Amino acid sequence: MDILFDVLRTAIAPSTAAFALAAIGLNFHFGLTGLLNMGQAGFMLLGMYGFAISIQQGWPIWLAVIVGLVAAALFALLLGWPTLKLRGDYLAIVTIAAAEMVRFLGRSQSLKDLTGASSGIRGSDYKAPFEELSPFPDSIVEIGPFSMHGSRSSSWWLTLVTWALVFVCAGLFWRLANSPWGRVLKGVREDEDAVRSLGKNVYSYKMQALIIGGVIGALGGITWSLGNSVQPDSMGRPTTFWLWTLLLLGGAATVFGPLLGSILFWSSLTLVKSLASAFIPSDVLAPTELEPFSLVLVGVTLMLLVVFRPQGVLGNKKELAF
Amino acid sequence: MLATLDRRALLRAALVFLIAAVGITAVLTMGGAAEAATAETEAVTTTASSGGTNLLIQNLFNGIVFGLLLALASVGLSLIYGTTGLSNFAHGEMVTFGAMITYFLATPQEVSFPLLPFSFSVNWPFWLAAPVGIAIATGFGWIQDKIIWSQLRRRRVAMVQQMIVSIGLSLALVNFIQWWMGGRPVRLVTSIDPRNQYGPISVGNVTLISMAIAIAAILGVAFFLQRTRLGRATRAVSDNPALASASGIKVNSIIRIVWMMAAGLAALGGILLALYQQGIGFDDGTKLLMMMFAAVTLGGLGHPYGALVGSLIIGIVAEVSTVWLPPDLKFATALGILIIVLLVRPQGILGKPERVG
Numbered sequence: 001m002d003i004l005f006d007v008l009r010t011a012i013a014p015s016t017a018a019f020a021l022a023a024i025g026l027n028f029h030f031g032l033t034g035l036l037n038m039g040q041a042g043f044m045l046l047g048m049y050g051f052a053i054s055i056q057q058g059w060p061i062w063l064a065v066i067v068g069l070v071a072a073a074l075f076a077l078l079l080g081w082p083t084l085k086l087r088g089d090y091l092a093i094v095t096i097a098a099a100e101m102v103r104f105l106g107r108s109q110s111l112k113d114l115t116g117a118s119s120g121i122r123g124s125d126y127k128a129p130f131e132e133l134s135p136f137p138d139s140i141v142e143i144g145p146f147s148m149h150g151s152r153s154s155s156w157w158l159t160l161v162t163w164a165l166v167f168v169c170a171g172l173f174w175r176l177a178n179s180p181w182g183r184v185l186k187g188v189r190e191d192e193d194a195v196r197s198l199g200k201n202v203y204s205y206k207m208q209a210l211i212i213g214g215v216i217g218a219l220g221g222i223t224w225s226l227g228n229s230v231q232p233d234s235m236g237r238p239t240t241f242w243l244w245t246l247l248l249l250g251g252a253a254t255v256f257g258p259l260l261g262s263i264l265f266w267s268s269l270t271l272v273k274s275l276a277s278a279f280i281p282s283d284v285l286a287p288t289e290l291e292p293f294s295l296v297l298v299g300v301t302l303m304l305l306v307v308f309r310p311q312g313v314l315g316n317k318k319e320l321a322f
Numbered sequence: 323m324l325a326t327l328d329r330r331a332l333l334r335a336a337l338v339f340l341i342a343a344v345g346i347t348a349v350l351t352m353g354g355a356a357e358a359a360t361a362e363t364e365a366v367t368t369t370a371s372s373g374g375t376n377l378l379i380q381n382l383f384n385g386i387v388f389g390l391l392l393a394l395a396s397v398g399l400s401l402i403y404g405t406t407g408l409s410n411f412a413h414g415e416m417v418t419f420g421a422m423i424t425y426f427l428a429t430p431q432e433v434s435f436p437l438l439p440f441s442f443s444v445n446w447p448f449w450l451a452a453p454v455g456i457a458i459a460t461g462f463g464w465i466q467d468k469i470i471w472s473q474l475r476r477r478r479v480a481m482v483q484q485m486i487v488s489i490g491l492s493l494a495l496v497n498f499i500q501w502w503m504g505g506r507p508v509r510l511v512t513s514i515d516p517r518n519q520y521g522p523i524s525v526g527n528v529t530l531i532s533m534a535i536a537i538a539a540i541l542g543v544a545f546f547l548q549r550t551r552l553g554r555a556t557r558a559v560s561d562n563p564a565l566a567s568a569s570g571i572k573v574n575s576i577i578r579i580v581w582m583m584a585a586g587l588a589a590l591g592g593i594l595l596a597l598y599q600q601g602i603g604f605d606d607g608t609k610l611l612m613m614m615f616a617a618v619t620l621g622g623l624g625h626p627y628g629a630l631v632g633s634l635i636i637g638i639v640a641e642v643s644t645v646w647l648p649p650d651l652k653f654a655t656a657l658g659i660l661i662i663v664l665l666v667r668p669q670g671i672l673g674k675p676e677r678v679g
Contacts, residue, residue, distance in 0.1 A: 036482065038489075046326040082665040083333075088482060089409050093615050094664055100612055170374035237608070241493050244486065284437055292501035299494025303470075306486045307479060 398584025420589020
């Protein structure tokens with residue numbers, strides 16, 4: 001019973017919503033346009049840094065959010081400008097390299113006073129303005145089996161805000177994907193040359209998709225940092241790979257795919273971990289080995305998914321970039 | 323060569339580089355209070371560079387060593403890309419795997435398999451453990467191609483899907499290695515390598531032997547590709563698989579051999595790297611993957627000698643940049659070079675222009 005509640009708690013947790021947000025961004029890139037962005041974690045990290053550093057400078061919260069989003073938009077511009085004309089796998093290599101560069105710069109000792117180097121920025125240094133906006137009481141609130149703090153860190157307040165953002169962005173995706181603009185993007189995904197021959201500027205459309213997806217990714221990063229802390233190494237390559245796994249699990253190019261994917265991904269991870277710790281004796285699988293063990297399963301899941309069911313749970317096989 | 327360069331691409335690359343440089347400098351100066359830290363690093367550099375050019379020469383030498391080891395690891399990546407078109411994201415784990423298997427066989431400490439509750443100690447001498455480790459890694463390359471990649475090729479799974487499969491494999495393998503060997507770096511040999519001074523260069527004996535082995539292995543690969551029938555067939559497949567198949571070359575068995583060679587060379591690279599760095603962690607190969615991609619792309623994706631040229635350049639740039647830049651940014655510098663190269667000459671130094679998308 002406890003395991004069930006653990007799983008449910010993970011399913012509604014703010015970090016699950018934050019990953020759903022970042023996956024919606026990735027859905028704009030890959031699902032809609034067919035861009036192989038392997039650096040979504042870099043966008044998230046930039047959003048987090050922009051937000052946290054602005055607040056540390058004493059700027060108001062709305063400005064800090066804008067700084068985080070603008071940083072991601074500029075990153076997308078800088079990244080897309082030269083690479084969107086190259087073949088797909090080049091974009092993959094460049095985005096992954098650029099995301100790693102952001103991480104290396106963030107954890108570099110020479111930027112210690114700004115980014116806190118490898119230890120990152122502590123949550124208490126930037127969370128206060130957001131927590132002060134909370135309408136909920138400043139204490140533990142229990143609703144049914146769920147008990148969370150009203151406004152601090154991973155709180156009811158953060159849960160409400162992030163899931164609201166997820167639904168707003170999913171709505172945005174639905175609206176844009178069904179607009180004339182979205183149909184052009186789908187055309188780019190299916191056959192770039194055909195769209196070009198219709199007189200559309202493919203490059204500019206790809207750029208717009210890259211920026212929108214990156215900005216939503218940064219939003220995911222900001223909400224994630226509000227529940228945790230800004231830590232460059234938590235946004236490394238594995239994070240991007242998890243995003244890909246959960247997007248493909250839920251179904252790329254669908255409105256609710258990223259949502260469902262994120263919920264399924266994190267709750268099954270919790271389920272596997274709790275079941276393993278409950279039923280496998282610790283001399284066979286020590287508690288420290290649980291994390292790598294469950295991530296091995298994630299990797300295998302990703303492989304099997306891509307080969308046997310690339311459209312995921314909700315997707316349509318015709319709507320895939322590959 | 324310059325005639326083939328698109329002037330607009332060049333301009334674009336220069337601009338991106340400029341913006342990035344301005345951005346980084348702005349951020350650096352914005353952290354006003356960062357001066358203390360900078361002063362500290364400056365102090366370190368001034369004391370270290372008391373020899374002046376000596377530091378440069380030492381770093382250049384370190385760069386060549388690192389470049390050679392990188393070349394061993396990335397030759398396979400390049401060959402696989404050349405023959406199959408796959409950007410194999412799981413190649414970094416092959417490097418770690420080779421070193422870890424050798425550790426498993428050589429260490430006097432108790433080792434065990436995951437999920438099996440008993441532990442034992444193999445404790446072979448290093449000279450025996452290393453070749454056996456490479457052999458096991460080669461076998462792993464064979465198994466990988468047998469049960470994964472050849473199946474995907476047969477099912478005609480798209481390249482992008484295969485790339486994501488390799489990402490999944492990388493995630494699974496790196497965590498499997500962590501699960502198996504633990505999170506801490508392990509040392510293949512416990513003895514301390516004494517450093518000797520040759521003119522301005524200080525180097526350990528083990529490093530010299532590693533360099534010799536690396537050079538020998540690279541020459542061996544070159545000989546194989548240039549002089550043997552199988553090597554010629556490999557180059558033919560790399561050039562044009564359909565035509566190679568039509569002229570009677572068994573493309574699939576060539577690819578199988580390439581996978582085995584790639585895995586074996588990566589394992590050798592991993593073992594030498596573990597000796598050079600005096601230890602290897604479960605994610606060292608994964609960290610190295612980006613450097614390998616940088617090297618291979620720089621030299622020309624799929625071009626067998628491109629990996630060598632690219633690796634040496636990346637190795638030297640990464641090490642020499644530490645003379646001026648903080649050492650924790652050396653990988654970032656190498657990645658920056660990768661991005662600039664992709665902007666200016668996406669096919670790489672030795673690549674053919676038609677590979678550009």
